[in-house]
Amino acid sequence: MRDEADRLEQRWIQELHQEYRRGRRSQRRLVTGVQTAILLLLFVLWEIAGRMKWIDVLLFSYPSKIFTQIGKDAISGELWGHVGVTVGETIAGFLLGTLLGTLLAVLIWWSPFLSKVLDPYMVVFNSMPKVALGPIFIVMFGAGFTAILMTTLSIIVIITTLVVYNSFQEVDSNLIKVVRTFGGSRRDTFQKVILPASFPAIVSTLKVNVGMAWIGVIVGEFLVAKNGLGYLIIYGFQVFNFTLVMSSLLIIAIVATLMYQAVVYVEHRLLSGRPHR
Template identity: 45%
Template sequence: MKEINARTPLYDRYLRAQRRMRFMIGLARLAILAALLLLWELAAYWKWIDPMLASKPSMLWTSFRELAFHGDLFHHTRITGTETLVGIALSMGLGTAVAVLFWWSTFASKALEPYIVVLNALPKVALGPIFYIWLGDRYSVYGMAVAISVIVTIIMVENGFKEIGKTKLKLMQSFGATKWQMLRMVMLPASVPHLIATLKVNVGLTLVGVVMGEFLSSKAGLGYLIIYGGQVFQMNLVMVSVTMLALLSVVLYGVANLLARFARKKYHHEA
């Protein structure tokens, strides 16, 4: 049979309205950013703020060019980005493994749950000196990144497991399925939306952990540049580093969104 085109004029108007809305939202975001930068520039020009202490956008652009073409800005950005990606991978892998353990063994879940609660409430910056002594100045950054994001990963993935309907699991049990088969065929595929949400949360948390680790012990990275710029009173260096952190977070979140779209398509296709 010939396929019937389900699109109607009303549906076409709806699609045009949605595209127009997305365009207006993007335009509004750019306008807000431009207004903030203009206000910052004018505040420095009219001496509402001290440019030596708060810098200004025009000075940031000059400093960015100097650091990018005659300094090591991209080198430090690459180090922070690599540390963040490794931290995300370690947190997602370790956190998912622990969540699977809690689902697999009720005894392990009950026994370890108080420790998870305590570690989640513990200020992670207090662990910085411990990681520095145990792991050294290089690997302590990864320790801080994992410490901040792994507990959230465990909690979110475990909650995702709990939300999965038990009817399918009981049906598989009645057919003699093992726990490994239930995990591989039901639990993990059905947890894809929760894993995607956890990944997006971990982008910000892991970047925070990396920067905190660089504050405490690192000799390279954007966190190190921020501390160094503050110590030598070069606020342009600090502001440029903060701006690069913001751009890095946007890029990482964009990559997480691309992975999320790919995972959703694959999940719906297999479902």
């Protein structure tokens, strides 16, 4: 009788879990459907406003012209080189900036003295307009990939360092005391308490860094590039081809969204097995 009761209880729990998952899937589909409907509605209203001359089409264009521009550039092959350059620069800045920022956060956590020394400098550097550093990077590294990468790193590294370091500081002090009570070293404290507890914050920082990487690369391309999506935007302004400008912005939005969703997927896979705090 007891075995039968256990089987019934397990079956009941499984049915509840399946019902919960169905509800989650249904909610995700509903959210996706509403998001898609809103996006389509905005494009339709934009198209109508452009064709009815409710907006200045010279400045704002409208979707059919933008998609025609994208299709023409894609068929000619001109578009892919620009997209490839910008995406490559963005991924390089994103990965390297996140890595360097995380390592710097670990370094200043490891050395309280270094943390006190660097704290005001990081705050000041983070408050500086990074566009102003662009000409300096151009003079130092030349008008090319390195200058764009350094502009991107100047945006990502400090933000990553501050966010990750603050997550280290917010770890429950009682957990740290337990490790030290049992004779754990600073390395043990970091490996067994600080890093595991901060891992969700580190992974979530990737989401922020996607946007920061795009900002850094586009700003860098505004200043020095002769190809890339940032170059197309500047060129479009110079020749008053605002359809080219808007098409470049739309491509940036699409690729940035794909990168963000890739980060969300990685986050889900890495954190799905972790218990909720």
